[in-house]
Amino acid sequence: MSKIERISLQNLEGNFEEIEPGLSNRQAIEEANRCLYCYDAPCIKACPTDIDIPTFIKKIASGNLKGSAKTIMTANPIGASCARVCPTEELCEGACVLNHSTTPIMIGNLQRYATDWAIQNQQVLFKAGSKNGKSVAVVGGGPAGLSAARELALIGYTVTVFEAEEKAGGLNTYGIVSFRLPQAISFWEVEQVKSLDVEIRTNTRIGQDIQAQELLETYDAVVLAIGMSDVPQLGIEGEDLPSVFDAIQFVKATKTGELSKEIIGKRVAVIGAGNTAIDAATCSVRLGAENVKILYRRTIEEMTAYEFEYEFAKQDNVEFHWLTAPNRIIADEGGKVTGIECKRMVLSEPGEDGRRRPLPVEGSEFIIAVDAVIRAIGQSRYVQLIEEFGIEHADGVVKIASKSFQTSKEQVYACGDVIFGKGQGEAMVVSAAQQGKMVALEVHRKLGSEISATA
Known part of the structure; x- marks a missing residue:
C-alpha cells in the first residue's frame, strides 16, 4: 500500500x-x-x-x-x-x-x-480420509475455501488451496479487527486444514503465478471461493489524498503491523455503516483518534452492521450521522486533509425492488473538520479473475445452480462472497463456512459417482 x-x-x-x-x-x-x-x-x-x-x-x-x-x-x-x-x-x-x-x-x-x-493444548482434531484418486483445486483460502478444503480432504480428495495473500484465512486473518478476532485463532484453523494433507500455496495469484486454464487441466474440479476485493472509490473530489483510506486495507494494516506514520490524526470520518465501517471506526479510536464520525447516506433502519457492532461503536463514543453523504474532501495547500463537505439526504418512496433510495437535499451542503477519511462502502469484485475461468457472472456475482453450487462451467463450483448478491448487506462468516461444506458434498456427489464407476 x-x-x-x-x-x-x-x-x-x-x-x-x-x-x-x-x-x-x-x-x-x-x-x-x-x-x-x-x-x-x-x-x-x-x-x-x-x-x-x-x-x-x-x-x-x-x-x-x-x-x-x-x-x-x-x-x-x-x-x-x-x-x-x-x-x-x-x-x-x-x-x-x-x-x-x-x-x-x-x-x-x-x-x-x-x-x-x-x-x-495444540489439539489436532481430524485425520484425512483415504485417498480416492481425485484432486480438487480451491481458489481462495478464506472461510468458504478452508471449509470446502477440509470437507474434501476428510472424504479423501487430494486438495490444493491457492491463496493470494502471504497467509491463509482470508477475512478472519486480515479483515476482522484483532480486538475481536486475533490472528492466532485463524492460524490454528488453517493448521487444522493443513493437518489433513491439504497443500496451501500462499502468495499465489491466478492469472499471474498460475493460469486458470492450468487448474482446469490439472484438477478434476475447481472450487472458486475468492471472496471480494477492495473498497470501491467514492467518486468525489479529493479522495486520492494521502489521508484517505480503504477500510479493508486499513483494518488489515492494524493486523499486520503496517500503519500510517502519522497514524490518522485526531478527527476521522468513516463513510458507510456496515460491519467493516464499524471496525474502521473502532480501530481509529484505538489508534488515538479523539473524534470519530460514521457518515451514512441512509438511516439506521438500512444500516447493515450487526446490532452488537453498533452498540460497541457507541460505547467507544463513535458518532453516527444518518442521511449524510460526502460531497468532496477538502485539503490545505500542502495536501493535508482538513475537512469533508457533506450534503443532507432524504429517502425516496420504495422502488420496484422495495428499496428506498437516498436523494440529495438541494443547498444542504456543510463541512465537517477531519484529519482523515476512511471509505467503507462495500467491496468491489474480482471480475477479471472470474472471467479467467470463463464462467457467467453479473457484475462480479458468480451465477450458480442454486442447489449444486455449480457454475456455468461444469467443472467449476463457487461459494462464499463471490456468489453473494449485491444489495443484500454483508454476508456472514458462518454462512460462508456452511457453503464451503455444501460445495464439498456437491463436488463429491459428482466425482464420487465417477470413482464408483471405475472401482
Whole structure:
C-alpha cells in the first residue's frame, strides 16, 4: 500500500488486545449446567452450520473438552473464529428457549471456551480420509475455501488451496479487527486444514503465478471461493489524498503491523455503516483518534452492521450521522486533509425492488473538520479473475445452480462472497463456512459417482 508504511506496534498492542475475556473454568461449568439439552433444540436450527449445540455443551459439563471442540469443529471448520464473530444473539442464542424465562445460554462464549482449550493444548482434531484418486483445486483460502478444503480432504480428495495473500484465512486473518478476532485463532484453523494433507500455496495469484486454464487441466474440479476485493472509490473530489483510506486495507494494516506514520490524526470520518465501517471506526479510536464520525447516506433502519457492532461503536463514543453523504474532501495547500463537505439526504418512496433510495437535499451542503477519511462502502469484485475461468457472472456475482453450487462451467463450483448478491448487506462468516461444506458434498456427489464407476 503506497499510503501505509510499516512501523512498530509495540506501543499500540495493548489497545488491540481482545475486549471480551474468555470464561473461567468455573463460569463455563456453571453456564454449561444451565443448558436444558433440548431434544428438538431450536439453537441447532438457528445455526447456519448445524452445530449440535446441546451435545458440545454437555461435553463441557462432563469435562470432555476435546470432544466438545471436535463436535463444534466437525460442523463448522472455522468454529473458533465464529465463536467470537457470529451474531449469536440473532442466531443460536436468539433461539434459546430460556429467552422466555431468564437469559439465554451463552452459547458463543461456551463455544469459545471449548475451542480455546483445543488451541491452547495444540489439539489436532481430524485425520484425512483415504485417498480416492481425485484432486480438487480451491481458489481462495478464506472461510468458504478452508471449509470446502477440509470437507474434501476428510472424504479423501487430494486438495490444493491457492491463496493470494502471504497467509491463509482470508477475512478472519486480515479483515476482522484483532480486538475481536486475533490472528492466532485463524492460524490454528488453517493448521487444522493443513493437518489433513491439504497443500496451501500462499502468495499465489491466478492469472499471474498460475493460469486458470492450468487448474482446469490439472484438477478434476475447481472450487472458486475468492471472496471480494477492495473498497470501491467514492467518486468525489479529493479522495486520492494521502489521508484517505480503504477500510479493508486499513483494518488489515492494524493486523499486520503496517500503519500510517502519522497514524490518522485526531478527527476521522468513516463513510458507510456496515460491519467493516464499524471496525474502521473502532480501530481509529484505538489508534488515538479523539473524534470519530460514521457518515451514512441512509438511516439506521438500512444500516447493515450487526446490532452488537453498533452498540460497541457507541460505547467507544463513535458518532453516527444518518442521511449524510460526502460531497468532496477538502485539503490545505500542502495536501493535508482538513475537512469533508457533506450534503443532507432524504429517502425516496420504495422502488420496484422495495428499496428506498437516498436523494440529495438541494443547498444542504456543510463541512465537517477531519484529519482523515476512511471509505467503507462495500467491496468491489474480482471480475477479471472470474472471467479467467470463463464462467457467467453479473457484475462480479458468480451465477450458480442454486442447489449444486455449480457454475456455468461444469467443472467449476463457487461459494462464499463471490456468489453473494449485491444489495443484500454483508454476508456472514458462518454462512460462508456452511457453503464451503455444501460445495464439498456437491463436488463429491459428482466425482464420487465417477470413482464408483471405475472401482
